[in-house]
Amino acid sequence: MSDPTPAVHLPRISANGRDAEFVRGSPLPLGATPVRGGVNFSIFSQHAASVTLVIFLPEESQPALEFNLHPKFHKTGDVWHCFLSGLDPGIHYAYRIDDRLLFDPYGKAVAGRPVWGHDPASPVRSVVVEDRFPWHHDQPLGIPLADSVIYEMHVRGFTRHGSSGVAAPGTFLGLCEKIPYLRSLGITAVELLPVTAFNETDNPRHNPQTSEPLLDFWGYNPLSFFAPKLSYSSATDSLSAVHEFKTMVRTFHAAGIEVILDVVFNHTGEGGPNGHTVSWRGIDESIYYLTDPATGKYLDFSGCGNTLNCNHPVVRGQIADCLRYWVTEMHVDGFRFDLASILGRGRDGTPLTNPPLLEQIAGDPVLASTKLIAEAWDAAGLYQVGTFPAWGRWAEWNGQYRDDVRRFVKGDAGMVRALAERVSGSADLYKTSGREPYHSINFVTCHDGFTLADLVSYDHKHNEANGEDNRDGTNTNWSWNCGVEGPTDDPPIQALRQRQIRNHAAVLLLSHGTPMILSGDELGRSKQGNNNTYCQDNELSWIPWDLETHNSDLLRYFRNLIAFRKSHAILRLASYVRDQARREVETVWHGVELFQPDWSYESRLLAWHMYEAPATRRGEQIYVIANAHWDAHLCALPPLNWGQWRRFMDTTLASPDDIADANGVLPEIPQDRYLVGPRSVVVLVAR
Numbered sequence: 003m004s005d006p007t008p009a010v011h012l013p014r015i016s017a018n019g020r021d022a023e024f025v026r027g028s029p030l031p032l033g034a035t036p037v038r039g040g041v042n043f044s045i046f047s048q049h050a051a052s053v054t055l056v057i058f059l060p061e062e063s064q065p066a067l068e069f070n071l072h073p074k075f076h077k078t079g080d081v082w083h084c085f086l087s088g089l090d091p092g093i094h095y096a097y098r099i100d101d102r103l104l105f106d107p108y109g110k111a112v113a114g115r116p117v118w119g120h121d122p123a124s125p126v127r128s129v130v131v132e133d134r135f136p137w138h139h140d141q142p143l144g145i146p147l148a149d150s151v152i153y154e155m156h157v158r159g160f161t162r163h164g165s166s167g168v169a170a171p172g173t174f175l176g177l178c179e180k181i182p183y184l185r186s187l188g189i190t191a192v193e194l195l196p197v198t199a200f201n202e203t204d205n206p207r208h209n210p211q212t213s214e215p216l217l218d219f220w221g222y223n224p225l226s227f228f229a230p231k232l233s234y235s236s237a238t239d240s241l242s243a244v245h246e247f248k249t250m251v252r253t254f255h256a257a258g259i260e261v262i263l264d265v266v267f268n269h270t271g272e273g274g275p276n277g278h279t280v281s282w283r284g285i286d287e288s289i290y291y292l293t294d295p296a297t298g299k300y301l302d303f304s305g306c307g308n309t310l311n312c313n314h315p316v317v318r319g320q321i322a323d324c325l326r327y328w329v330t331e332m333h334v335d336g337f338r339f340d341l342a343s344i345l346g347r348g349r350d351g352t353p354l355t356n357p358p359l360l361e362q363i364a365g366d367p368v369l370a371s372t373k374l375i376a377e378a379w380d381a382a383g384l385y386q387v388g389t390f391p392a393w394g395r396w397a398e399w400n401g402q403y404r405d406d407v408r409r410f411v412k413g414d415a416g417m418v419r420a421l422a423e424r425v426s427g428s429a430d431l432y433k434t435s436g437r438e439p440y441h442s443i444n445f446v447t448c449h450d451g452f453t454l455a456d457l458v459s460y461d462h463k464h465n466e467a468n469g470e471d472n473r474d475g476t477n478t479n480w481s482w483n484c485g486v487e488g489p490t491d492d493p494p495i496q497a498l499r500q501r502q503i504r505n506h507a508a509v510l511l512l513s514h515g516t517p518m519i520l521s522g523d524e525l526g527r528s529k530q531g532n533n534n535t536y537c538q539d540n541e542l543s544w545i546p547w548d549l550e551t552h553n554s555d556l557l558r559y560f561r562n563l564i565a566f567r568k569s570h571a572i573l574r575l576a577s578y579v580r581d582q583a584r585r586e587v588e589t590v591w592h593g594v595e596l597f598q599p600d601w602s603y604e605s606r607l608l609a610w611h612m613y614e615a616p617a618t619r620r621g622e623q624i625y626v627i628a629n630a631h632w633d634a635h636l637c638a639l640p641p642l643n644w645g646q647w648r649r650f651m652d653t654t655l656a657s658p659d660d661i662a663d664a665n666g667v668l669p670e671i672p673q674d675r676y677l678v679g680p681r682s683v684v685v686l687v688a689r
Contacts, residue, residue, distance in 0.1 A: 154445075205218050429578050607637075
């Protein structure tokens with residue numbers, strides 16, 4: 003790094019005892035980059051009048067050294083930069099810009115708040131990170147979306163409960179201890195709620211029932227896009243989160259499980275104009291945030307006080323750099339983008355026809371094998387399910403799937419045709435944009451809303467504990483309590499609820515598209531009717547692992563159903579377009595009688611026969627009958643060209659007869675008709 007100015011010799015501040023030198027450095031890459039002999043520091047700011055690099059020793063509260071960056075010698079274009087020799091990874095640093103101490107938006111680690119829920123006044127510091135790690139030839143797994151079963155979970159909530167039995171509860175390493183459970187369940191990927199630094203204590207509300215302070219449990223208010231949250235590590239030193247996150251990914255990959263991150267690029271944790279200024283706002287507010295050109299006020303499409311200016315070239319570059327970092331250095335397999343429709347808004351907030359950021363991500367060669375999943379809506383009413391700008395790459399959380407399946411299973415009229423579209427891969431939504439069935443991420447429940455147990459136990463949300471007088475959370479749940487609101491000791495209602503849980507799971511895992519399961523649904527976990535537990539760091543959000551024993555029949559049902567999906571290729575449609583070179587799947591719709599599906603408004607039963615084409619071949623054949631009616635129906639069965647129909651599943655039957663082992667002996671049944679019980683799903687297989 004050549005420098006026209008003389009080096010400044012500095013006191014010894016690194017553990018290795020070398021003297022530090024302050025020279026011009028390089029504008030790229032942005033961030034703090036260890037290189038031979040020291041660290042290069044680089045930060046963008048177009049409008050800063052002055053920039054000072056502030057160096058801290060990890061154990062000290064006051065700066066060890068400060069360096070004023072000269073706009074003539076330490077600035078290239080709009081990038082301020084310098085090189086300090088003699089520094090080691092682990093050194094803490096910050097930038098003082100116009101008298102504010104700020105995080106580096108490219109910082110790979112953040113010091114402070116090492117203990118969850120404590121030390122809200124921790125100093126604003128980034129940490130110099132060296133990316134060396136013993137990966138042992140690990141790489142992202144590359145499991146096709148069509149073959150994936152995604153499991154959405156919260157890092158802390160999954161193992162925080164006292165019944166988890168792990169040595170490091172609530173941490174990245176705690177998740178590793180639950181890998182045997184996840185493997186036995188059969189999922190192929192975990193989708194982690196936000197893992198980057200956020201301030202969980204930044205919530206002014208209290209639980210009106212207990213007076214306890216509420217937290218930001220979910221973490222959708224990032225203070226960094228790069229740095230893993232320190233309190234998700236089992237240790238408290240500033241580099242432990244990076245190391246333990248990498249250890250977690252490596253361990254999951256060794257078990258054949260992918261890691262997908264829920265990332266938040268639509269807004270930041272700095273909030274509205276009166277919020278905490280910790281990084282982007284102090285560095286260059288007019289570049290990083292959308293503002294009204296007439297009033298200068300923040301445009302808020304996120305519902306969180308600010309909206310990131312995603313399609314400004316500088317912000318686009320930061321997001322792209324961040325995604326590449328998580329893939330290349332942290333080895334993650336994919337991303338789910340929170341409120342992704344915001345990523346397609348222009349600098350005035352207008353939705354763009356061809357958003358540069360979304361196209362850039364879709365076409366990035368480093369991300370070519372990375373899973374890209376959009377939450378295709380935002381908080382300002384822009385709903386793009388099926389129309390999200392995709393370039394043939396972007397998958398979507400299919401909110402239409404969630405609503406249609408919920409409405410069918412609860413018994414709403416007029417839902418049979420919609421069910422047919424959803425279970426066959428939602429071609430009505432995705433085919434015209436050049437996408438395939440697996441681009442539909444099918445789900446019935448997720449972190450935001452009811453659990454599956456609550457979906458069949460509550461007609462209304464019960465969010466009083468959130469301190470907002472039950473105003474928060476959606477009022478449109480498409481749920482049904484089966485006759486009684488909340489817990490009940492009534493055996494028939496309990497049995498119906500268990501059947502409805504199984505019905506929802508069956509439709510989900512028998513549908514074409516990529517299924518996503520909410521963690522704990524396989525155990526019958528309840529949040530007591532709270533459909534917005536973003537602020538609940540307690541047993542409403544933690545997985546109660548004693549359910550593994552209490553609800554072992556339901557867990558067995560999920561395991562066998564997932565195994566069935568994975569063992570039958572015709573349930574994992576790879577394309578809407580016929581290709582004679584491959585095995586093809588035909589779907590024929592039926593009703594109570596063969597070839598007579600009832601599409602009428604009052605119909606509540608649909609049957610479909612899936613088989614490998616041509617029908618004369620001895621291939622897989624599955625017959626599904628979904629009956630959301632309150633009466634039983636005697637349904638005709640299609641004739642087979644080989645073998646016999648055997649029963650794999652009937653949700654009216656008690657465990658263990660409700661579902662067989664996927665590759666075990668299946669019970670014999672009459673071959674002409676099958677009596678399908680009220681509110682049930684039946685699955686037959688040719689054997």
